Amino acid sequence: MRDLLSEYERLTAAGEPPGRAVVTSVWGSAPRAEGASMLATRDGTIAGSVSGGCVEAAAAGEIAAALERGTPRLVTFGVSDEKAWEVGLACGGTIKVFVEPEIRPEVLSAARGPGGEVVATVVEGPMVGGATRVREDGSVHGDLGPGIPHDAVRDAALAALRRESSTTLTLDTPGGAVSVFLEVFPRRPRLVIFGGVHIAVALVPLARLLGYRTIVADGRQSFLTRERFPEADDLILAWPEQAFERIGLDRSCYVCILSHDPKFDEPALKAALRSPAPYVGAIGSKKTQAARRKWLASEGFSEEEIARLHGPIGLDLGGRQPAETALGILAEMTAVRYGGSVAR
Known part of the structure; x- marks a missing residue:
């Protein structure tokens, strides 16, 4: 629903407050997941999608009917439903869609918050x-x-x-x-990078495409300029402890330590691994990672805490260009975020 807020505001301001259809259940190969939403007005204006195009016309008709009667209804489209074939859900999936005559205040408040x-x-x-x-x-x-x-x-x-x-x-x-x-x-995920190196330059715009708020921190002014990071949401000139304290590492944070310098890496790792951040990755070779894990153990970190470290950072996609390494990092972050496989 968040991605449709601007359309909701536009339609409402034009005097056509829309109804909504939201996918509540999915079976098989239906193209959109639970939570996918579509808005529609009485005159047939639509925004968003519940099926990637398969049943949009039928969903818009259901929203129009809900606007007319003023009550919500749960609707099913699936391969066993003759109507679903008529409207084009031929991908083999079944979806249930909750159709409402208005976007309720609690949904709007949550989407705006x-x-x-x-x-x-x-x-x-x-x-x-x-x-x-x-x-x-x-x-x-x-x-x-x-x-x-x-x-x-x-x-x-x-x-x-x-x-x-x-x-x-x-x-x-x-x-x-x-x-x-x-x-x-969910809270908007935050990509927290320490080390404004060339890989970070490539990683920031890729992460923004996936909806991350991007924060780059470094203790070196020359690495932390708007010319290098025109798209970053925030640039923080500080040492790791001060930077992470300012950011407030929590479960929304995905931490990438890219400085490749022990005087930055070590305090950054100590702070990140004992935070609630679900992802902590650090650049460096397998030899460097082994030494790093040994050092963490000597600093009193448990095996469980050390196991949270992703290093060498990112999935090995075979490429070695900065953008390719950045893609591997983002792929690993995505797998951790959604419970995918990160086997090396």
Whole structure:
């Protein structure tokens, strides 16, 4: 939904507040994942996509019908559904789409906010449309209705937030089965680079394409200029400890230590490996990495803490140009972020 905020504002300002369709469940090879959204107005103007083009016309028609009746509805498109073939879902997948006559305030607030929360919405069963917000600290705001086990919803929402993946939870209640859609709004990931070297120059624009906020820090002024990093969101001239303290390393941070200089690398590693950052990678050969791990052990780091270090940094794609190395780093970060394979 975040990517459609500007379109929502434009349509609303034009006097055509849109309804929304959001994918809540996917089976098979449907082209878009849970959480993919589409907006549509009464006059047929659309923005976004729920299927990569397969069922957009049908989804727009469902939104128009929801706008007319004023109530939400869960709709299924799949290969076993004759209508789905008519509208073009021939890729072999099945999707469920929750269609609403408006974008609810809790969804708008979550989409506009900094992230780190889940909007849980009843999409099937009693109390359809009931919603609650689950924050990353475990706090719950709102009520889904009687009989729904709120602890189960909270725990599933927090697990979905950690995976950064929206999903649907089915629960048994005294009133019957209930489906709750967990729409995840993660914090925007932050790429934190220490060392404004040539690989960092290539890495920043690639990371921005994937939605990362990019921060480059270095203790050397000559490495940290706007000419070298015109697209970086923030440049910080400081030693590692001061830079990381200013940034505030948390679970949104993906740390790349590229300085290749022990006086920077060592304090950077000590700070990053004991932070909540899910990814810490450091440049250097296999020989350098072995010596680095031995040094970390002598500094009191546990085997588990040392195992968090990705080094040599990045997946080995075979290329050695700065942009190719940067691509390998970003590929490894992506695998860690979504639970993919990082086997070397």
